[in-house]
Amino acid sequence: MSKRIRVAVLMGGVSGEHEVSLKSGSGVLANLDADKYVGQGVTIGKDGSWSLDGGEPLEMLKGLQQLVSETDVVFLALHGPNGEDGSMQGLLHLLRLPYTGSDYYASSLAMNKPRTKDVYVCGGLTVAPHRMVYAGDQSQLEPLAEELLAALGSPVVAKTTKLGSSVGVGIARDAQSLARLLADYLQFSGEVMVEQFIKATEVTAPVIDNPRTGRCEALPLVEIRPTVSDWFDYRAKYEVGGALEICPAPISAELTTECQRIGLLAHRLLGCRGMSRTDILIDGAGVCHVVETNTIPGFTATSLLPQAAAQAGYSYSDLVDMLLQEALARHR
Ligand SMILES: Nc1ncnc2c1ncn2[C@@H]1O[C@H](COP(=O)(O)OP(=O)(O)O)[C@@H](O)[C@H]1O
Numbered sequence: 001m002s003k004r005i006r007v008a009v010l011m012g013g014v015s016g017e018h019e020v021s022l023k024s025g026s027g028v029l030a031n032l033d034a035d036k037y038v039g040q041g042v043t044i045g046k047d048g049s050w051s052l053d054g055g056e057p058l059e060m061l062k063g064l065q066q067l068v069s070e071t072d073v074v075f076l077a078l079h080g081p082n083g084e085d086g087s088m089q090g091l092l093h094l095l096r097l098p099y100t101g102s103d104y105y106a107s108s109l110a111m112n113k114p115r116t117k118d119v120y121v122c123g124g125l126t127v128a129p130h131r132m133v134y135a136g137d138q139s140q141l142e143p144l145a146e147e148l149l150a151a152l153g154s155p156v157v158a159k160t161t162k163l164g165s166s167v168g169v170g171i172a173r174d175a176q177s178l179a180r181l182l183a184d185y186l187q188f189s190g191e192v193m194v195e196q197f198i199k200a201t202e203v204t205a206p207v208i209d210n211p212r213t214g215r216c217e218a219l220p221l222v223e224i225r226p227t228v229s230d231w232f233d234y235r236a237k238y239e240v241g242g243a244l245e246i247c248p249a250p251i252s253a254e255l256t257t258e259c260q261r262i263g264l265l266a267h268r269l270l271g272c273r274g275m276s277r278t279d280i281l282i283d284g285a286g287v288c289h290v291v292e293t294n295t296i297p298g299f300t301a302t303s304l305l306p307q308a309a310a311q312a313g314y315s316y317s318d319l320v321d322m323l324l325q326e327a328l329a330r331h332r
């Protein structure tokens with residue numbers, strides 16, 4: 001048997017998505033093709049310490065040193081800030097360690113929602129209208145909130161540009177609650193995006209770069225349908241049973257083609273590699289509003305992208321293999 005490839009699966013991390021990431025990483029480790037790969041889990045603690053293969057927590061620099069000497073390729077199963085936002089990718093790039101998924105540049109671009117929307121718009125895609133609020137505006141938040149509601153209509157969705165999933169997205173129907181959200185979010189980030197609320201069917205469009213064919217492939221769409229509310233109820237989406245995930249999404253063939261085209265285009269416009277998952281809101285008139293592109297989406301066997309890959313005939317372990325091969329080919 002030829003020498004097996006040494007894979008380090010990076011998981012955990014200091015972001016709010018620590019637990020989800022541990023699940024993603026454990027799934028990857030358990031599904032490495034044992035003929036080709038030998039895996040070790042690298043868990044980054046909430047305190048920033050690094051633990052290799054269940055060993056004693058080490059300070060980051062020591063952990064990195066060990067990682068570099070024992071690893072051929074890193075599988076990044078980190079989500080959110082410091083994992084998905086380009087910082088870890090930049091670190092691994094400088095260390096000349098191949099890693100899965102998008103590079104530091106595409107990762108940081110995709111993490112910033114308003115910058116991402118600018119790129120979508122340049123590429124001819126439709127996005128929800130929005131206005132930006134900056135930290136310097138803080139003294140007059142309530143009149144500002146009134147103006148925003150007058151311009152965008154009610155309700156609006158406010159989003160921070162720094163925090164990742166589930167933290168820093170909120171809905172407001174009146175000036176008072178919008179002003180409260182703004183004050184809250186401006187503490188975390190210098191800018192807040194306030195978007196028109198789109199009443200819509202929500203689908204997500206997963207894309208992979210398939211190293212076996214050399215092609216970028218749009219996978220089947222997944223519809224995410226909240227079950228506990230007929231309008232946007234954000235928290236419900238993250239509770240077990242809070243939303244149905246239907247794959248392939250039961251929408252028309254035309255809309256399917258259009259959303260897959262959008263997923264592919266978003267992937268390319270942002271410069272993503274390996275995989276991405278673009279969220280799209282389809283309004284009542286059939287207009288597709290692109291929301292965001294996730295560069296390291298949830299990656300347990302039952303997460304949305306792996307589910308879509310399974311529909312397309314790629315097992316979870318195939319998917320892990322494709323991402324690793326794509327990473328190795330790119331860094332060769
Ligand atoms: N403009 C909008 N109109 C209606 N719903 C929205 C809008 N923006 C976001 N949402 C809802 O909020 C969810 C989270 O927003 P998103 O921008 O994807 O942030 P996150 O990084 O938390 O996933 C979306 O999946 C969608 O259900």
Ligand SMILES: [Mg+2]
Nearest residue numbers: 165279291292
């Ligand atoms: Mg999202």
